[in-house]
Amino acid sequence: MDFKLNKTHLLQQEMFRRFAENEVKPLAEEMDETEIYNRELLAKMHKVGLMGIPYSKEYGGVGGDYLGYALAMEEISKHDGSSGITISVHTSLACSCVDGFGTEEQKQMWLRPMVDGSKTGCFGLTEPNAGTDAAGQQTKALLDGDHYIINGTKIFTTNSGFADTFVMFAMTDKSVGTKGISCFVMDRNTPGLVVGPNIKRMGIRAASNCEVSYQNVRIPVTQRIGKEGEGFKIAMKALDGGRIGIAAQSVGIAQGALNEAIKYVKERKQFGKRISSFQNTQFKIAELQTHIDAARLMTWRAAVSKDNHENFGQNAAMAKLFASVMVNDVCRDAVQLMGGYGYCREYPVERALRDAKITEIYEGTSEAMKMVIAGSMKIF
Amino acid sequence: MKIVVCIKQVPDTNEVKLDPVTNTLIREGVPSIINHDDKSGIEAALILKEKFGGTVTVVCMGPPQADLALREALAMGCDEAYLVSAREFGGSDTWATASIISAALKKIGYDLIITGRQAIDGDTAQVGPQIAETLGIPQVSYAEEIYDIEDGNKVIVKRQFEDRYHIIEVKMPCLLTALAELATPRYMHAGGIIDAYQMEVKALGYEDLKDLLVLEHIGLKGSPTNVFKSFTKQAKGKGTLHKELSPDEAVEIIMAKLEERHII
Numbered sequence: 001m002d003f004k005l006n007k008t009h010l011l012q013q014e015m016f017r018r019f020a021e022n023e024v025k026p027l028a029e030e031m032d033e034t035e036i037y038n039r040e041l042l043a044k045m046h047k048v049g050l051m052g053i054p055y056s057k058e059y060g061g062v063g064g065d066y067l068g069y070a071l072a073m074e075e076i077s078k079h080d081g082s083s084g085i086t087i088s089v090h091t092s093l094a095c096s097c098v099d100g101f102g103t104e105e106q107k108q109m110w111l112r113p114m115v116d117g118s119k120t121g122c123f124g125l126t127e128p129n130a131g132t133d134a135a136g137q138q139t140k141a142l143l144d145g146d147h148y149i150i151n152g153t154k155i156f157t158t159n160s161g162f163a164d165t166f167v168m169f170a171m172t173d174k175s176v177g178t179k180g181i182s183c184f185v186m187d188r189n190t191p192g193l194v195v196g197p198n199i200k201r202m203g204i205r206a207a208s209n210c211e212v213s214y215q216n217v218r219i220p221v222t223q224r225i226g227k228e229g230e231g232f233k234i235a236m237k238a239l240d241g242g243r244i245g246i247a248a249q250s251v252g253i254a255q256g257a258l259n260e261a262i263k264y265v266k267e268r269k270q271f272g273k274r275i276s277s278f279q280n281t282q283f284k285i286a287e288l289q290t291h292i293d294a295a296r297l298m299t300w301r302a303a304v305s306k307d308n309h310e311n312f313g314q315n316a317a318m319a320k321l322f323a324s325v326m327v328n329d330v331c332r333d334a335v336q337l338m339g340g341y342g343y344c345r346e347y348p349v350e351r352a353l354r355d356a357k358i359t360e361i362y363e364g365t366s367e368a369m370k371m372v373i374a375g376s377m378k379i380f
Numbered sequence: 381m382k383i384v385v386c387i388k389q390v391p392d393t394n395e396v397k398l399d400p401v402t403n404t405l406i407r408e409g410v411p412s413i414i415n416h417d418d419k420s421g422i423e424a425a426l427i428l429k430e431k432f433g434g435t436v437t438v439v440c441m442g443p444p445q446a447d448l449a450l451r452e453a454l455a456m457g458c459d460e461a462y463l464v465s466a467r468e469f470g471g472s473d474t475w476a477t478a479s480i481i482s483a484a485l486k487k488i489g490y491d492l493i494i495t496g497r498q499a500i501d502g503d504t505a506q507v508g509p510q511i512a513e514t515l516g517i518p519q520v521s522y523a524e525e526i527y528d529i530e531d532g533n534k535v536i537v538k539r540q541f542e543d544r545y546h547i548i549e550v551k552m553p554c555l556l557t558a559l560a561e562l563a564t565p566r567y568m569h570a571g572g573i574i575d576a577y578q579m580e581v582k583a584l585g586y587e588d589l590k591d592l593l594v595l596e597h598i599g600l601k602g603s604p605t606n607v608f609k610s611f612t613k614q615a616k617g618k619g620t621l622h623k624e625l626s627p628d629e630a631v632e633i634i635m636a637k638l639e640e641r642h643i644i
Contacts, residue, residue: 063571
């Protein structure tokens with residue numbers, strides 16, 4: 001067992017770090033304030049390969065792996081959780097459905113532009129009445145000759161405000177529950193696809209997250225990914241991988257917040273001393289760094305098990321469960337270490353604490369993670 | 381068109397420590413980067429390649445760990461990389477370095493050579509011009525902008541001067557020394573990094589170049605420059621602030637100071 005990153009991963013990590021510090025960090029505060037994701041930044045992320053890391057060069061991707069993707073998620077999220085989720089939804093949800101279940105033609109048509117830097121993807125599964133209970137899908141796809149007609153509404157579709165490619169799920173046979181869900185891919189400009197306004201949120205405010213309604217959307221059967229009824233399996237598989245991204249995002253947000261707090265305690269003086277000289281500060285920082293590192297190792301293990309084509313679902317769920325709780329604890333303590341200043345918007349830890357909460361909710365809540373883990377452990 | 385960019389790996393700080401015996405830099409433990417001006421040179425070369433075609437070769441003289449600088453250049457999009465490294469080359473001053481790199485360049489071949497203006501660890505700005513002199517080719521130092529390549533063999537370059545600039549047409553093969561203003565370096569591409577580690581960094585050692593070198597003229601012993609003393613510059617003390625003076629009073633104080641110091 002070797003816990004060292006290889007040369008390729010080390011140089012990738014260095015490149016992601018430089019990109020995050022020079023390109024993401026300066027924009028993060030303003031994007032959070034305005035709740036608008038900077039499209040030039042998105043274009044830059046595409047250009048350097050940040051949007052296609054674990055995808056084959058054969059389709060224009062980076063030719064990397066999930067470990068490299070986790071490194072990117074951490075470095076970017078250190079400075080901006082919104083940029084993290086933008087990359088994550090595109091990469092491990094939208095792209096992975098087409099990559100894992102698409103035909104060669106579908107990969108050429110839909111995956112290639114998403115991983116070669118030209119198009120951004122989004123993923124529509126959650127509905128107003130179907131969250132953790134994905135089987136409660138009300139969006140329907142009715143077969144009409146060689147076309148499907150799709151009607152329904154998806155909520156919390158991340159990236160939908162600017163995405164070019166929509167991967168979404170709809171019931172093709174309500175009578176068989178989750179086995180009646182199918183996966184579809186379509187262009188933003190498909191008639192009947194209507195993106196609503198951005199939903200106001202507590203954190204990751206710069207990310208785009210809208211309601212998307214499908215009103216008599218007519219698409220050819222060639223835009224169905226996988227077999228009819230395979231949608232639930234496709235979505236769950238995508239979310240398994242997505243959780244590695246969210247775990248890495250959590251590690252990044254936490255490390256970013258702790259780094260800020262460390263910088264602060266080394267400068268701040270109270271009672272005539274730097275507050276970093278107090279043992280309470282030292283112990284707290286030691287404890288937080290230990291928790292972050294534990295989450296990082298769990299995340300890397302999940303990524304490596306996916307890269308090795310092992311059964312990684314439980315590892316990913318455990319990494320996400322642990323990391324998402326950890327990031328909330330760390331950010332709360334980072335704010336505490338910085339006192340009143342930590343609570344001010346002038347310092348990024350305030351934003352980190354708001355951004356942290358969602359990691360316990362999206363791509364499967366902490367409770368859903370426990371269901372996945374207990375299920376893998378065959379605890380019935 | 382074969383563009384060759386010469387780069388140097390430098391410590392990522394101005395606060396470097398010196399070896400008290402040799403008075404040379406201690407590089408261990410200090411993160412290393414591609415020298416800023418050199419990186420602009422790489423970018424300029426890549427832009428020229430995209431516009432006019434050709435290849436970009438990157439050359440670095442240094443210890444084995446300079447491999448990382450070359451991988452980074454490959455990950456930015458360079459086509460091939462050479463590491464010029466040998467025990468015999470260690471401790472070379474600018475003159476000896478220029479003769480070694482020139483020997484390597486003769487082996488590699490070139491139409492256009494780009495070097496950085498100067499390295500942040502030595503600040504001599506000598507190696508680029510010395511390479512051009514050693515190779516007997518024209519040079520344009522302090523290149524701020526490359527306008528065009530004409531007829532496939534002439535480069536039109538803007539050269540920065542203190543109070544003016546020159547626009548120069550120069551016949552290839554030639555050498556340019558790049559200012560940071562020449563081009564803002566691109567990031568490595570995430571996939572380029574994977575390619576970079578699958579590509580070969582070609583090694584040029586003493587044995588490969590010895591027919592073009594004189595052993596007595598390279599390395600620490602062959603270097604005519606002897607470092608007499610290296611030391612960290614002491615920071616100047618705080619200046620004296622004179623506030624709320626009339627222009628005449630201010631002039632009087634300044635003139636008195638200048639006279640006191642025997643400047644006038």
